[in-house]
Amino acid sequence: MRLVLGVLAVGVALGGCSSGTPDPPRRASPSPVSPSPVADASDGCGRRSPGTGRHAFGGRPYALTLPPYDGRTPVPLVLDLHGLNSNAFQQALYGRMASAGPQRGFAVVQPEAARGRGGWKLPGMTGGDADVAYVGRLLDHLEGTLCVDRRRVFATGFSNGAGLSAALVCGLRGRLAAVAPVAGLNLARPCAGARPTTIVAFHGTGDPVVPYGGGEPFGGDRARIPAWMRPVDGVFALPPVPAVAGQWARTFGCGPGERSTVGGEVRRVRYAGCRDGVRVELHTVAGGGHSWPGSFSIGAGAATARVDATRLALDAFAGTR
Numbered sequence: 001m002r003l004v005l006g007v008l009a010v011g012v013a014l015g016g017c018s019s020g021t022p023d024p025p026r027r028a029s030p031s032p033v034s035p036s037p038v039a040d041a042s043d044g045c046g047r048r049s050p051g052t053g054r055h056a057f058g059g060r061p062y063a064l065t066l067p068p069y070d071g072r073t074p075v076p077l078v079l080d081l082h083g084l085n086s087n088a089f090q091q092a093l094y095g096r097m098a099s100a101g102p103q104r105g106f107a108v109v110q111p112e113a114a115r116g117r118g119g120w121k122l123p124g125m126t127g128g129d130a131d132v133a134y135v136g137r138l139l140d141h142l143e144g145t146l147c148v149d150r151r152r153v154f155a156t157g158f159s160n161g162a163g164l165s166a167a168l169v170c171g172l173r174g175r176l177a178a179v180a181p182v183a184g185l186n187l188a189r190p191c192a193g194a195r196p197t198t199i200v201a202f203h204g205t206g207d208p209v210v211p212y213g214g215g216e217p218f219g220g221d222r223a224r225i226p227a228w229m230r231p232v233d234g235v236f237a238l239p240p241v242p243a244v245a246g247q248w249a250r251t252f253g254c255g256p257g258e259r260s261t262v263g264g265e266v267r268r269v270r271y272a273g274c275r276d277g278v279r280v281e282l283h284t285v286a287g288g289g290h291s292w293p294g295s296f297s298i299g300a301g302a303a304t305a306r307v308d309a310t311r312l313a314l315d316a317f318a319g320t321r
Contacts, residue, residue, distance in 0.1 A: 038151060039151065039152075040074070040150040041147065042146065042147060042148040042150050043143060045071065045072055045074060046147070047144075047145060048071070049069060049147075050145055050146070051064075051066065052065050052066045054088075057138050058134060058137060058138065058141075059114075059115075060112050060134075061112050062111040062112060063092060063098065064108070065098045065099075065102050065107070065108045066102060066107050066146075067101075067102040067103070067107060068105075069107070070147075071147050072147060073147065074152075075105060075107050075147060075148060075149060076148075076152035076154065076318075077109065077142065077146070077152070077153045077154070078101050078106050078107070078156060078317065079109055079111065079153070079156070079165070080095060080101075080108055080110045080155075080156055080161075081110075081120065081156070081157030081158075081160075081161030081164050081165055082110065082113070082157070082158065082161050083157070083158045083162075083184075084118060084160040084229075091158065094158065094292055094296075094298070095182070095292055095295065095309075097156060097313075098110060100310050104314055104318060106317065107146060107148070109138075111134075114134075117228060119160045119226070119229065120161060120163070121228070122188060123167055123170075123188065124189075124231055124232060125228065125229055125230070125232065128232075131164060132164070132172070133171075135168060135172070136172055136175075139153065139175065150175075152320065153175060153176055153177060154177055154320070155168050155176055155179045155180075156180040156181070158182045158184065158292055159182075159183050159210060160187070161184070162181035162184025162185065162187065163184040163187025163188050164188070165179045165184075166179060166181045166185055166187065166188035166199070166201075169190075169195075169197045170188075170191035174195030176197055177197065177320045178197060178198035178278075178317055178320045179198075179199055180199075180309070180313035180317075181201045182201070182292050183203055183204065183290050183291065183292070184203075184210055185199075185201040185203060185245060185282070186210065186238045186240065187210065187238065189239075189247075190244065190248045190251050191251075194251060194252075195276075196274055196276040197252075197278055198279055198316055198320055199248055199278075199279075200279075200283075200313055201281065201282050201283065202282075202285070202309045202312075203241045203282070203284060203285070203288075204284075204286075204287065204291060205286055205288060206289050207288070207300075207301060208289065208301055209300055212240065212241050213240050213241075214237065214239050214240035214241075214243070215237055216236045216237055216238070217236070217238065220236075241284075242269070242282060242284070245280055245281075246271075248280050252276075252278055253273075254272065254280055255271065255272055255274075257270065258270050258272065262306075262307055263306035264306040265286040265287060265288070265304060265306060266284070266285050266286070266307045267283070267286065268281060269281065269284070278320075281316075283312070285306075285307075287302055288301065289301010291304070292310075293306070293307045293308060294309055295309075
């Protein structure tokens with residue numbers, strides 16, 4: 001089996017921002033939102049909330065930001081996964097999910113990878129199922145301590161974290177309603193029999209870290225890949241991003257891809273008509289680097305302001321029932 005590599009994220013560019021994991025950014029007071037009409041309330045409903053701030057589970061910290069919350073009305077939950085050599089604070093700053101999500105009624109959780117690694121193991125690496133299993137246990141914990149709508153649990157992430165968000169489609173066996181991988185869809189391979197899940201992905205054609213057209217990360221400079229991320233089978237090459245999107249679409253029984261331009265250099269392929277009403281979308285940024293659309297450049301190629309991946313991801317999550 002070929003490696004599904006996870007790679008560099010915002011750690012280098014944001015390393016001066018924090019040496020630890022500070023509280024997530026403060027949010028503006030948003031308007032309450034209505035729950036899903038078919039909410040599946042978790043066991044945490046009616047219990048005392050841990051509250052917005054830093055918490056820990058399984059020996060790892062995580063940041064939690066809540067929307068208006070009464071502890072009885074189930075809220076949708078977003079898992080927001082940082083990239084290699086990054087952390088919860090940096091992901092909150094870069095992707096802005098911790099501020100934008102609660103304003104739209106989502107609880108947002110930024111977990112952190114195991115101490116000493118600074119990144120997520122993915123299927124294809126030695127012990128590649130460890131972090132999928134950890135996120136599953138963390139989700140159990142969150143559903144037991146928060147009032148979560150279990151029909152509306154989502155994941156997003158950047159780079160290595162994007163790869164994990166995609167791997168969770170298979171690894172969590174249908175617990176996620178949608179995922180939004182940014183600069184890392186091709187780090188996880190589609191699996192046969194996966195429950196249909198909406199996927200909204202973003203990737204730049206000029207990404208020097210996770211190549212859009214496939215091939216080895218970092219332009220083949222294997223010295224930049226940590227030993228714990230190396231493939232079990234020794235195959236470093238990644239598949240092209242469009243091919244992976246198409247494979248997910250076939251797995252979910254979608255119709256042909258419909259192409260459109262959504263803003264300047266950003267093209268979208270949307271696969272609709274999928275089983276269970278899901279869809280698969282790939283937003284391709286022509287000339288875009290290893291970056292989060294709508295955010296700032298981290299020095300790994302061009303960043304676009306034509307689209308906002310945070311807003312589009314939340315739009316997709318909000319439209320999933």
